[in-house]
Amino acid sequence: MYKADYHTHSVFSFDGSEELRNMCEAAIAAGLSEIAITDHVDIYTGMPAGYLINFGEYGDVGVKKLLIMDLQGLARGLEEVREEYRGRLKVLRGAELGQPQVNREAARDYLRSTQLDFVIGSVHNMEGDRDVYYYDFKDIDPAKLYFHYLDWLFDMTLQGDFDVMGHITYPLRYLYERTGKTLDMKPFEEKLRSLFRCLTERGRGIELNVSGLSKGGFTMPELPELKLYRECGGEVITVGSDAHKAQYIGAFIEEGQEMLRAAGFKYFTVFENRQPSFIPLD
Secondary structure, three states, rough: OEEEEEOOOOOOOOOOHHHHHHHHHHHHHHOOOOEEEOOEEEEOOOOOOOEEEOOOOOOOOOOOEEOOOOOOHHHHHHHHHHOOOOOOOOOEEEEEEEEEEEEEEHHHHHHHHHHOEEEEEOEEHHHHHHHHHHHHHHHHOOHHEEEEEEEEHHOOOOOOOEEEEEOOOOOHHHHHHOOOOOOOHHHHHHHHHHHHHHHHEEEEEEEEOOOHHHOOOOEEHHHHHHHHHHHOOOEEEEEEOOOOOOOOOOOOOOHHHHHHHHHOOOOOEEOOOOOOOOOEEO
């Protein structure tokens, strides 16, 4: 079985903790043929790429710290491990580009200045550059929130430059983790159908993010949404662990591939120089 993990984070990411070589060794131990290092490059209003605003814990609106990412160090490190592990593991230069539509010039400048193989387009932050992670889910109407989140995904699709859309049900992860609640997805079907068609028309895809399985939760998205994406003509799809520690690299990739089969996919997608290739699902 050909296995590729297309969503991982290193020590260069604000929430990562692993050195690049540790990640590569973990990938080999997990039987991966490819790993994409996709550290967070969130885009904020009025700031260049590579900054992070930390708002503190849930409900705390005060900015606690402003972090700056070592983009040059990451680029050097990636080139080193790509060469060191050549022939044993394919290491892809990736990025998880957060809400590029809020500052299109900063996102464009970053992509022009960096040679990448693969870009995940994600929405973490909405109004006020505030990450959904910091929302107080006890006082939020989850259906209203997710409808609004889908608006942001649409906006990113129309304005952003990326290859696949990351964790399209991102707010539902924290809804479940903090309240134990899930959301009936039936009311969102038509809006998701429109989003998937919009992505497909532009030659873009989605990811199957399996990180929730490591916590006894669910994938992002789940099987019904994968089937809907396939029904809408979706073909480009990657599988990623969203690992922030080496022990999770490659975790549940096989289960993710099995979900793709169940959804009607014959292939999964890998990238090089931002060009997709398709690997048969054995």
